[in-house]
Amino acid sequence: MGVVVVASASVNADGTGGPTKRRMLALHGKGGNARAFARQLAPLCDATSEHWEWHFADGGTIEPNPGGRGWWALRPGERTFNASELPGVEDSIAMVRETGPWAGIFGFSQGAMLAALVMAEDQSCVTECAIIAGAAWPTCVAHKLERMENGQMDVTPTRSLHIIGASDAINPPEQALRVARAFGLSASVLNHDGGHIVPMDEKSMEQYVQFINAS
Numbered sequence: 001m002g003v004v005v006v007a008s009a010s011v012n013a014d015g016t017g018g019p020t021k022r023r024m025l026a027l028h029g030k031g032g033n034a035r036a037f038a039r040q041l042a043p044l045c046d047a048t049s050e051h052w053e054w055h056f057a058d059g060g061t062i063e064p065n066p067g068g069r070g071w072w073a074l075r076p077g078e079r080t081f082n083a084s085e086l087p088g089v090e091d092s093i094a095m096v097r098e099t100g101p102w103a104g105i106f107g108f109s110q111g112a113m114l115a116a117l118v119m120a121e122d123q124s125c126v127t128e129c130a131i132i133a134g135a136a137w138p139t140c141v142a143h144k145l146e147r148m149e150n151g152q153m154d155v156t157p158t159r160s161l162h163i164i165g166a167s168d169a170i171n172p173p174e175q176a177l178r179v180a181r182a183f184g185l186s187a188s189v190l191n192h193d194g195g196h197i198v199p200m201d202e203k204s205m206e207q208y209v210q211f212i213n214a215s
Helices: 034-040 042-047 089-099 110-121 143-149 173-182 202-213
Strands: 003-006 022-027 052-057 102-108 126-133 159-165 187-192
Touching: 022 034, 022 089, 022 110, 034 042, 034 052, 042 202, 052 089, 052 102, 089 102, 089 110, 102 110, 110 126, 110 143, 110 173, 126 173, 126 202, 143 173, 159 173, 159 202, 173 187, 187 202
Parallel strands: 022 052, 022 102, 102 126, 126 159, 159 187
Antiparallel strands: 003 052
């Protein structure tokens, strides 16, 4: 797994180690990669760097676009919400769990669905907060989320912020809302007028920082 680390552990003036930072795992969308996602979220990394160390991981599935990666394979024209299988999804879930626990997780699109699936399968893997942007309902593996949705978890899900674009033409907003509802009372929603994006405007940034630093 390729990983880009942003905002490494702090060092005091005398050369000794500073306070241990909490680890945030960032999961890119289909066709993205760790370095591109790190560039996209750089302002947020900077704004939270006092207390957080960001780790950007590369998906294990190679996509046809240059440098593109994914967390599971899809057939041409297929979407996660209508796929009958997701080859690679269990390996991706295992990767996140084996490199955890993580204090926080930030996923976009496929990465957002992976984050939700990990939290549904192992609540101890993400201990403080999750930001889930542009998700869809991963139908063929949705039994994992349905356990949360039906209150069958042994513990309350970790706090989550769900980012939903009203004009998202890739992953339907109503499916993103269903993912949010699966997290129950621990979930909050940030709606925006845009499409399949992580909004980085000033208002959105303020909400991200407030949510992350509330941990």
